[in-house]
Structure formats: C-alpha cells, structure tokens
Amino acid sequence: MNFPYKLIDLTHTLDNSIPTWNGGCGFNHELHIDYADCEGEDKFRVMKMKMHAGIGTHMDAPRHCFPSGRCIHEFDLNELCMPCVVIDIASKCHEHYSLTPEDIAEFESKHGTINKNSCVMIKTGWSKFWDTPKKYHNNHVFPYISSEAAKLLLERDISALGIDTLSPDRPKNGFKVHQLFLGAGKILIENVTNLDNMPLINSFIMVLPIKIKDGTEAPVRLLGLIKNK
Numbered sequence: 001m002n003f004p005y006k007l008i009d010l011t012h013t014l015d016n017s018i019p020t021w022n023g024g025c026g027f028n029h030e031l032h033i034d035y036a037d038c039e040g041e042d043k044f045r046v047m048k049m050k051m052h053a054g055i056g057t058h059m060d061a062p063r064h065c066f067p068s069g070r071c072i073h074e075f076d077l078n079e080l081c082m083p084c085v086v087i088d089i090a091s092k093c094h095e096h097y098s099l100t101p102e103d104i105a106e107f108e109s110k111h112g113t114i115n116k117n118s119c120v121m122i123k124t125g126w127s128k129f130w131d132t133p134k135k136y137h138n139n140h141v142f143p144y145i146s147s148e149a150a151k152l153l154l155e156r157d158i159s160a161l162g163i164d165t166l167s168p169d170r171p172k173n174g175f176k177v178h179q180l181f182l183g184a185g186k187i188l189i190e191n192v193t194n195l196d197n198m199p200l201i202n203s204f205i206m207v208l209p210i211k212i213k214d215g216t217e218a219p220v221r222l223l224g225l226i227k228n229k
C-alpha cells in the first residue's frame, strides 16, 4: 500500500553560508577524516558539525525563554504532529509588515475558525531571500507577527506557530510573541520554507527536532502532509 499522504519538505537545506540570527556563521560542517586518510581497505569520509542549536528551520521550546518551561526532549512526537493551516499574507507583505488580527479574521471568514491544537503557519514570502543571507537578515527588518495577532491565535488555543522568516519577533518590537507563545507552553517554528506547496487548509504537519536533552531550541526536519485523493 502506498503511503496515504504526499510529503512536502518545509525545511531549508543547511550549509555554511545560510542566514543566521546574528549574521555570523551559525553552521559549520567540515571534513574531519577523508577517504585518503584511512589505512586499510575500508575508506570513510567523516564530517563534523558545529552549530548554534537555533539554526536553519528550527523549533523553539518553552525552555528557550522560561527556566521552568519544557525542553526539546520532553515533547512526545504525537504532540508534534498536528493539523496545519497556512495564513498567506505574502501578497501584501513588505519588510515592515506584521500579521494583524484582521488578517486572521479574513482567513477565518473564508476557511472557518482555526481549530484548537493546530499549527498555524504564516506565509510572508520572505523565504525567497534565503539564498541572499544579507537580504534575508536585513538588519533584523523582516515581516513579523503583532502581539495582538499572537494573542488571538492563543485564544484559539493552537499548539504551534511557524513563520518563513528568522523569527515571529523583531528586536525593535521586543520578543512579545516568544513571551506569549513559549509562556503558554506552545512551540515556535522559524525559517520555514516551501509554504507555496502547502494548501491553506486540510493538511498536517510533523515537527521532527533532533532529540537533544535539555535542549531549548533544535533544528527540525519539518514535514507537511497532504492526504492523497
């Protein structure tokens, strides 16, 4: 039997030149031992990685902001698989745009009230700048989420909030969405990509973090699932 879902990879590929929060190199993947270094017949290439935990497409756990919040390894996989909706504001987005409660109301007027325990992905279109890290970073000027919109999403009691920028918050506006969401025990997903390939409703998402003990953030392989017809 074929797998009943089509999988959409919502993950950016990691390499040494990707955009990072502080603009420096946050991901280092280098050769440790090469085939020619190996004695004997069996040759291996061994790589090593050095990186910030909050690199590329990644998840923030409540512990990121709150000492008593849950860590990465404490999330059961069943909590990280959920229905997903995409709020598409790409056509009106610019670098100073923030998601508003009106955007959510507009989405809900067309598609119905957002369900409890779902994941809401905000598509700003900013991921198109991923390959130009300076523009993607843009001195921390990128589309974000207003605290009023975040509060409305918390009223819907969603489980996860994702965005295709470095963060749902900009330093200039404070880290209110982090405070609100992680403070409520929810998770955040940052640097999402390929939201163009996701339907606005009727999909699922799987957030698969590297299982790090006491981790506050972790890179994820982020999967969208669309049921086969």
Ligand SMILES: [Zn+2]
Residues within 6 Å of the ligand: 060, 167, 178, 188, 190
């Ligand atoms: Zn974050």
